Amino acid sequence: MPVTILIPTVLRQYTGNQATVAVDGKTVGDTLQNLAAAHPGLKTHIFTDNGKLRSFVNVFVNEDDIRQKGDMNAPVKNGDEVSIVPSIAGGRR
Amino acid sequence: MALATGKDFIGLVGHTPLVDMSHVVSAGGDVRVVAKAEWTNPGGSVKDRPAARMILEGERGVRLTKDKIILDATSGNTGIAYACLAAARGYRLKLCVPANISPERKHMLAALGAEVIYTSAQEGSDGAIREARRLFDEDPERYYYPDQYGNDENWRAHYATTGPEIWEETGGAVTHFVATVGTGGTLMGTGRFLKEKNPSIQVIAVEPDSPFHGLEGMKHMATSIVPKIYDRGFAGETLFVSTEAAHAAIRKTARKGGLLVGLSSGAALTAAELVAGRLIKARQRGLVVTVLPDNADKYLTERFWKEA
Ligand SMILES: Cc1ncc(COP(=O)(O)O)c(C=O)c1O
Numbered sequence: 145m146p147v148t149i150l151i152p153t154v155l156r157q158y159t160g161n162q163a164t165v166a167v168d169g170k171t172v173g174d175t176l177q178n179l180a181a182a183h184p185g186l187k188t189h190i191f192t193d194n195g196k197l198r199s200f201v202n203v204f205v206n207e208d209d210i211r212q213k214g215d216m217n218a219p220v221k222n223g224d225e226v227s228i229v230p231s232i233a234g235g236r237r
Numbered sequence: 238m239a240l241a242t243g244k245d246f247i248g249l250v251g252h253t254p255l256v257d258m259s260h261v262v263s264a265g266g267d268v269r270v271v272a273k274a275e276w277t278n279p280g281g282s283v284k285d286r287p288a289a290r291m292i293l294e295g296e297r298g299v300r301l302t303k304d305k306i307i308l309d310a311t312s313g314n315t316g317i318a319y320a321c322l323a324a325a326r327g328y329r330l331k332l333c334v335p336a337n338i339s340p341e342r343k344h345m346l347a348a349l350g351a352e353v354i355y356t357s358a359q360e361g362s363d364g365a366i367r368e369a370r371r372l373f374d375e376d377p378e379r380y381y382y383p384d385q386y387g388n389d390e391n392w393r394a395h396y397a398t399t400g401p402e403i404w405e406e407t408g409g410a411v412t413h414f415v416a417t418v419g420t421g422g423t424l425m426g427t428g429r430f431l432k433e434k435n436p437s438i439q440v441i442a443v444e445p446d447s448p449f450h451g452l453e454g455m456k457h458m459a460t461s462i463v464p465k466i467y468d469r470g471f472a473g474e475t476l477f478v479s480t481e482a483a484h485a486a487i488r489k490t491a492r493k494g495g496l497l498v499g500l501s502s503g504a505a506l507t508a509a510e511l512v513a514g515r516l517i518k519a520r521q522r523g524l525v526v527t528v529l530p531d532n533a534d535k536y537l538t539e540r541f542w543k544e545a
Pocket residue numbers: 282284313314315417418419420421422423424453454455499501502530531
């Protein structure tokens with residue numbers, strides 16, 4: 145089930161300049177793991193050494209902040225857009 | 238009998254207190270760390286200084302008149318400063334701002350009556366800069382575009398105020414000046430003034446350690462549009478601070494110093510501590526001065542407060 149991950153401009157150097165990456169997965173955790181597996185340079189930017197999302201990184205499924213939807217267990221489905229946004233506490237809009 | 242007169246917004250800008258941070262940052266021996274508490278400016282940040290100067294300069298050069306709309310790109314603090322100034326002086330204001338600025342900032346801008354154009358969160362502050370340029374190029378007659386990234390009045394504000402304040406408040410004893418860089422205005426203006434007073438003062442720049450960071454107001458220069466007013470060769474050294482290190486410094490400043498400081502302040506203190514540490518190790522004397530650009534009011538909903 146492909147989900148589209150939107151890559152912030154500053155991280156595109158690790159995705160071969162791709163603005164979006166299509167990955168499979170049933171949860172946000174799956175999709176981010178698959179993203180990091182496909183583009184290993186991203187890993188330390190998104191995750192801490194013990195595999196948690198860094199505290200200033202916000203992830204949204206479409207418009208929803210995953211921290212309100214079960215974090216890494218937040219479900220994703222075909223066609224969803226997952227965006228990675230460096231947060232200054234913010235929402236996406 | 239003369240009537241007592243109060244100060245206007247611009248009259249309240251500057252003359253911020255110099256705070257001793259030696260009990261928060263590990264200093265010792267003959268090394269002290271002090272910092273300018275810039276959140277005591279009326280708009281709540283260091284950016285009141287350049288914003289006030291850029292608006293006054295526009296008025297003086299008659300590029301800014303009441304029929305013009307003030308336009309600029311900002312990640313927040315300059316926007317808040319402009320919004321205060323525009324309200325107090327009767328101008329319309331249009332700001333290009335990345336959509337991922339904190340909700341607190343969005344509320345402040347709205348409360349002050351600013352018109353805000355939210356640009357892509359994915360593109361960060363560079364996306365906001367591009368949008369401001371696009372709007373200006375479309376209709377240059379309509380706008381006064383201070384362009385804080387390219388306006389010499391930005392660093393001159395610090396040359397005229399922050400630098401002299403630090404020089405006077407330290408009695409000329411400052412040995413190191415540490416500043417975070419966004420537009421580079423604080424570092425270039427204060428640094429130039431201090432270097433003219435005493436060329437042996439060392440100027441140290443602080444940048445995020447990675448292009449992807451949570452240090453509001455700061456720029457990772459190697460991967461950004463480098464501001465026209467910022468000369469990367471000016472500082473003798475650049476220190477790179479991680480977002481997590483800044484978070485730890487902020488928690489420590491809250492819990493050991495009773496001061497709630499902002500993200501870039503955490504980065505500044507992390508770097509100042511490093512500089513102080515080197516001096517202590519080398520058994521040298523030093524008075525390390527840094528700038529705390531804003532306080533934590535706009536970051537209290539962040540998750541890092543709850544971490545270790
Ligand atoms: C919170 C914060 N820290 C640091 C800076 C950087 O200051 P300067 O633009 O003078 O380099 C800014 C300004 O944009 C800011 O808002």
